[in-house]
Amino acid sequence: MNRTLSVLVRLHAPPVERPEGPAAERLYALVAESILPLVETLRGLGGHGAACTVVITPLLAEAWSDPAIQAGVGRHLDARVAAAKGPLRRRAEATRALWHLLGGDLDRAFRELARDGAVELATTPATDAALPLIGERAFARPQIALAVATHTRHFGAPPAGIDLTRGYSPRIDLLCAEYGLRWCLVAPAAFERATAKPVYGPWAPLLCPNSGLAAFVAEPAAADLPPVAARALHGVVRDLGLRAPPVDWHPALHPEALGDQPPLDRSTRADVFAEPWSIEAAEQAAAAVADPWLDARRTEARAAAAELGRTPHRAVAFDGALFGRWWGGGRGFLARVVADRLMTTPARWLEENPVHQSAWPGLGRSGPNPGFAAAGDDPDREWLLDALPLAAARMTRLADRFAGMVPAERRPAEEAARALLLAQCGDWPLMIEHGAAGLEAVDAVRGHLARFERLADAVDAPGEAEAPAVRLFEDLDLTPFASW
Amino acid sequence: MPQVPPSETDAAVEAVAAAVEAAIEALDDELSALYLAAANGAPVADDAARLAALADRVAAAADDWITIATPPPAPAPDPAALLDEAGEALDGALALLDGLESDAALPPADRVRLAERARRAADTLRRAARTVALFSLDLDAHPAPADYCTPAARSLPPYPGVRDRITTTALDPDRAFVAWAVTAAGFARATEALLADERPTLTLRVYIESADQPPSVSDHPVDTWLGQTTMEIDDRPGALLVCAIGLAAGGTFAHIARAVAVQLPRATPGGGPLRFARATPDADGRLRVEAAPPPPAPRAVPPLEPGAPIATLLAPVEVDR
Numbered sequence: 051m052n053r054t055l056s057v058l059v060r061l062h063a064p065p066v067e068r069p070e071g072p073a074a075e076r077l078y079a080l081v082a083e084s085i086l087p088l089v090e091t092l093r094g095l096g097g098h099g100a101a102c103t104v105v106i107t108p109l110l111a112e113a114w115s116d117p118a119i120q121a122g123v124g125r126h127l128d129a130r131v132a133a134a135k136g137p138l139r140r141r142a143e144a145t146r147a148l149w150h151l152l153g154g155d156l157d158r159a160f161r162e163l164a165r166d167g168a169v170e171l172a173t174t175p176a177t178d179a180a181l182p183l184i185g186e187r188a189f190a191r192p193q194i195a196l197a198v199a200t201h202t203r204h205f206g207a208p209p210a211g212i213d214l215t216r217g218y219s220p221r222i223d224l225l226c227a228e229y230g231l232r233w234c235l236v237a238p239a240a241f242e243r244a245t246a247k248p249v250y251g252p253w254a255p256l257l258c259p260n261s262g263l264a265a266f267v268a269e270p271a272a273a274d275l276p277p278v279a280a281r282a283l284h285g286v287v288r289d290l291g292l293r294a295p296p297v298d299w300h301p302a303l304h305p306e307a308l309g310d311q312p313p314l315d316r317s318t319r320a321d322v323f324a325e326p327w328s329i330e331a332a333e334q335a336a337a338a339v340a341d342p343w344l345d346a347r348r349t350e351a352r353a354a355a356a357e358l359g360r361t362p363h364r365a366v367a368f369d370g371a372l373f374g375r376w377w378g379g380g381r382g383f384l385a386r387v388v389a390d391r392l393m394t395t396p397a398r399w400l401e402e403n404p405v406h407q408s409a410w411p412g413l414g415r416s417g418p419n420p421g422f423a424a425a426g427d428d429p430d431r432e433w434l435l436d437a438l439p440l441a442a443a444r445m446t447r448l449a450d451r452f453a454g455m456v457p458a459e460r461r462p463a464e465e466a467a468r469a470l471l472l473a474q475c476g477d478w479p480l481m482i483e484h485g486a487a488g489l490e491a492v493d494a495v496r497g498h499l500a501r502f503e504r505l506a507d508a509v510d511a512p513g514e515a516e517a518p519a520v521r522l523f524e525d526l527d528l529t530p531f532a533s534w
Numbered sequence: 535m536p537q538v539p540p541s542e543t544d545a546a547v548e549a550v551a552a553a554v555e556a557a558i559e560a561l562d563d564e565l566s567a568l569y570l571a572a573a574n575g576a577p578v579a580d581d582a583a584r585l586a587a588l589a590d591r592v593a594a595a596a597d598d599w600i601t602i603a604t605p606p607p608a609p610a611p612d613p614a615a616l617l618d619e620a621g622e623a624l625d626g627a628l629a630l631l632d633g634l635e636s637d638a639a640l641p642p643a644d645r646v647r648l649a650e651r652a653r654r655a656a657d658t659l660r661r662a663a664r665t666v667a668l669f670s671l672d673l674d675a676h677p678a679p680a681d682y683c684t685p686a687a688r689s690l691p692p693y694p695g696v697r698d699r700i701t702t703t704a705l706d707p708d709r710a711f712v713a714w715a716v717t718a719a720g721f722a723r724a725t726e727a728l729l730a731d732e733r734p735t736l737t738l739r740v741y742i743e744s745a746d747q748p749p750s751v752s753d754h755p756v757d758t759w760l761g762q763t764t765m766e767i768d769d770r771p772g773a774l775l776v777c778a779i780g781l782a783a784g785g786t787f788a789h790i791a792r793a794v795a796v797q798l799p800r801a802t803p804g805g806g807p808l809r810f811a812r813a814t815p816d817a818d819g820r821l822r823v824e825a826a827p828p829p830p831a832p833r834a835v836p837p838l839e840p841g842a843p844i845a846t847l848l849a850p851v852e853v854d855r
Contacts, residue, residue: 185701186794219704220797230819243707243799246806262813262821359830405826408811413704413799421706421799423764436713436762439701 052361052402053101053394054351057387058235058268060213061085061370062107062178064477065494067518069118077113078126081156084371085114086145089152089159091373091381092168092388101393102384104160104370105172105213105235108200109475109522111157115204116520120154157204164205170395172235173201173209176523177475180217182413182422184474185439187221188446188533192467193474194222195530196523198229203525210397211235215268215367215416216476223410227261233396235268235365236411239420243412250407253354253362255396257406265411266396268367340386348392363399367416430492431482437495438474441502445470448506449531464526465517466505472522473498698791700779705764707771707801712738713762714779716790721759724781724788734781734788740765744773753782772800 063080066073092102113119127146134142152159163169175181175193184190194212201209211233212226218236226234233255241248241256248256255264347364354362373380387393414420445467452463473495481491698720703711716736728734738754747770756763756779767775778792812826 183703185703227821232813232815232821242803243801244806245800245804246808247803249808257811257813257823259809259811260823262811262823264813404812404814405810405829406812408809408823408825409806413797421709422703423705423709423711432711432713432762432764435703435711436701439703439713440699443699 052355053392053399054355054362054364055347055390055392056101056103056266056363056365056394056396056399057384058103058105058172058213058365058367059088059370059373059384060105060174060367061088061110062105062174063110063113065109065177065472065475065522066113066119067472067520069116069122069519074119074122075126077110077119078123080371081114081123082127082130082142082145084373085156086148087381088370088373088384089156089163090144090148091385092163093159095168095385095389101170101395101398102168102388103170103172103211103365103395104163105174105367106160106201106205107174107178108176108197108204109178111200111204112522113520114156119520123149124154161205164207170210170397171201171205171207172211172213172396173197174213174216175476176200177471178216178477179471179474180415180422180476180479181214181222182217182219182415183435183438183479185442187219187225189439189442190219190222191225192471192530194225194229194231196471196526198231199525199527200523210395213268213367216480217413217415217422218265218411219413220410223258223261223263223265227258227263231263233264233266233400235367235396236265237414237416237420238267238269239414239416240265240411241267241414242420243414244409245412246407246409248407248409250358250360250362252364253358254360254403255363255400255406256409256411258410259408264396264400264406266363266365268365268416334382337382337386340383343383344387344390344392351392361399361403363394363396363403365396431479434479434482434492434495437499441470441473441499444506445502445531446533448509449528450533452509453528453532460528462505462509462511463528466502466509467526467528467531468517468522469498469502469505473502698779700777700791700793702775702777702793702796704775704796704798707799708767708769709764710767710775710777710796710798711762711764712777712793714738714756714760714791716759716779720790721781724790727788728781728783728786732783734783737780737782737787738763739778739780739782739787739789740767741776741778742767742770742773743776744770747773753787755782767798771798771802772804773798 061084063077064073066077068074088104092104114123127142127149130142131139131146160169160171164171174197175190176196177193179190179193181190181193184193197212198208208230210231212231213235214222214226215235215237218234218240223234238252241252244256248254252267252269255266257264351362351364368384373384413422415422448463448466452460478491478495698715698717700712700714705711721736725734735755736757736759738756740752740754741749742752743749754765767773774795774797776793776795778787778789780787780789780791782788808828810826810828811823813821813823816822
């Protein structure tokens with residue numbers, strides 16, 4: 051059986067501008083509960099035929115490399131060890147030991163995993179922006195250019211691909227190929243709106259004419275996951291301010307998944323966790339569901355290969371927070387799956403299968419609503435659709451003036467560009483659209499845009515430009531922002 | 535033509551030119567402020583009165599220097615009329631400055647420069663007068679709705695240097711978001727470009743082009759200078775959409791700003807030809823795309839499990855090879 055399945059684990063956190071506060075705490079929890087366990091799992095596989103694609107947003111890589119954030123993660127891990135008891139304490143100690151072993155350097159961890167062939171690393175737009183929402187196609191250039199540059203700086207090699215499931219629009223492929231990307235991940239809606247009917251359906255990528263970028267469909271992972279994981283994935287995007295998962299799903303649900311939910315009534319909690327929760331039991335249960343999941347995939351791929359007359363491929367995308375943070379046994383599932391002989395990565399599969407149907411995917415994004423129109427009147431979202439292109443156009447004029455200047459002169463414009471990138475972060479429109487935490491998102495965008503305006507107004511004034519405590523995109527180049 | 539001693543010419547010309555330019559600059563600022571205030575639903579009468587006073591000062595500045603024996607303009611209640619009179623006064627100044635072009639006492643370069651500056655000032659003032667007239671016609675009759683802009687947008691600091699602009703974002707096969715802003719200068723420019731005498735209407739014009747249907751143009755009157763809307767576009771998935779904001783009158787349309795073309799997404803896959811290609815990186819790491827022979831034809835795409843996301847694509851396909 052050929053290798054036909056790519057599992058993509060997506061690691062992302064909303065912007066963190068200071069090492070304290072709710073956003074920073076959520077990031078610390080993500081590192082402790084999901085990212086370090088993921089690293090531990092992948093290292094444990096030792097690269098023995100394992101194949102996994104890890105999508106890391108540049109925003110997250112920038113955050114976890116900041117010394118203040120690293121110190122905060124260390125404190126968070128210490129606090130977890132102090133608070134945990136029994137098996138949870140042993141797990142917390144192991145996680146902390148891995149952190150110290152890595153010297154707090156997650157870049158190095160993923161660099162080594164990539165070097166050993168255990169993972170293929172991919173990126174997203176710089177602030178994981180939904181590119182169709184930020185204005186003209188030219189405004190997407192800085193997001194792509196900066197993503198590739200930042201990824202290369204952190205991981206020592208350019209990314210093979212880019213995740214555009216938050217929003218793909220036609221001709222973005224030209225920009226991606228210009229910056230050396232080989233493949234992109236798009237939502238099913240982008241295939242449903244392609245310029246020609248994809249004759250292999252989701253079983254093969256479309257090769258964009260002219261650019262040569264291969265567009266793979268990202269199948270939502272929840273389609274056939276075990277119920278507990280599927281519910282966790284569907285039900286929560288806690289980082290985006292949505293409700294934490296209901297507690298009555300499954301005993302294997304990690305108690306910490308309750309997170310910062312309001313304290314539950316004692317009797318309810320007792321009902322939910324009637325049986326003592328056990329890490330080992332949860333991981334065994336997860337591993338037990340991995341085999342049927344893989345069998346179903348294998349059967350499906352065999353049928354597809356017979357019908358298509360070629361090696362099929364499917365890409366399944368998971369949210370990294372699923373493994374550990376929301377689903378205690380998730381990493382047992384992952385360890386079993388990525389070590390299977392069915393697994394490959396998009397770049398590896400493309401090397402073995404170079405000929406593809408040539409067509410452009412269409413505009414689309416993942417989620418229940420494939421388009422970008424709000425369900426009803428949403429003045430906040432409409433305001434966003436107006437304000438972002440307007441600010442990007444102003445940034446273009448600033449870059450036209452300052453891109454060729456010496457560093458001291460262009461620094462205020464660079465700081466304005468960082469503020470704009472944060473305003474373009476793809477989390478905000480999602481939060482606004484989902485309703486929960488929408489006001490928080492509006493405030494965040496408003497704050498970033500107001501800061502952008504202040505900085506843009508003061509580009510000619512001497513003095514040090516205001517900057518957030520956590521530094522982002524230090525190697526930012528104004529040239530991709532310019533119109534020339 | 536008044537006779538001005540050559541020795542006094544330089545200082546006098548410079549003085550009036552400086553006064554007129556300062557006044558024009560202040561007038562432009564006031565117009566921008568008035569535009570923003572009116573767009574936010576504020577009453578414009580007080581602002582118009584301030585403009586009128588300003589126009590009066592412009593006219594007075596010109597009159598001080600133009601010593602022709604005409605009576606000073608009578609005070610008029612209408613700010614547009616005042617500005618028109620100011621424009622006429624400047625026309626007089628312009629004529630005088632034109633006369634200076636032939637005055638041998640002035641260096642030729644100065645004569646040309648001064649005449650050009652005065653001409654520009656007079657043009658700007660005339661445009662401003664027409665804009666104010668339109669303000670009093672349009673905005674008082676059709677005040678901007680109070681809810682046209684979100685609280686979030688209101689609390690943002692105003693964008694400096696507001697420009698004429700329109701942006702279009704494709705959202706769905708049948709929907710696109712359009713946002714526009716029109717400045718006083720843009721309005722005035724479009725008004726001048728219109729040949730019709732009837733009152734112009736601020737209009738959103740939508741051009742739609744697609745391969746399978748004839749191109750279409752539709753006009754949608756709008757009543758706000760700063761606005762946004764989600765447009766519904768029936769039955770044109772995959773079409774190219776170009777939106778423009780401008781003034782329409784008497785069957786003619788004067789553009790103020792035009793948006794970049796966007797493509798509406800298709801509702802279903804397009805009917806493009808079935809082609810195959812291979813992409814290989816060259817020495818620079820860039821992908822080189824070349825046509826490739828098709829792999830074996832698929833008999834059919836196997837059905838997926840229920841609920842799979844792209845099941846709609848997966849009916850058996852007829853491959854034209």
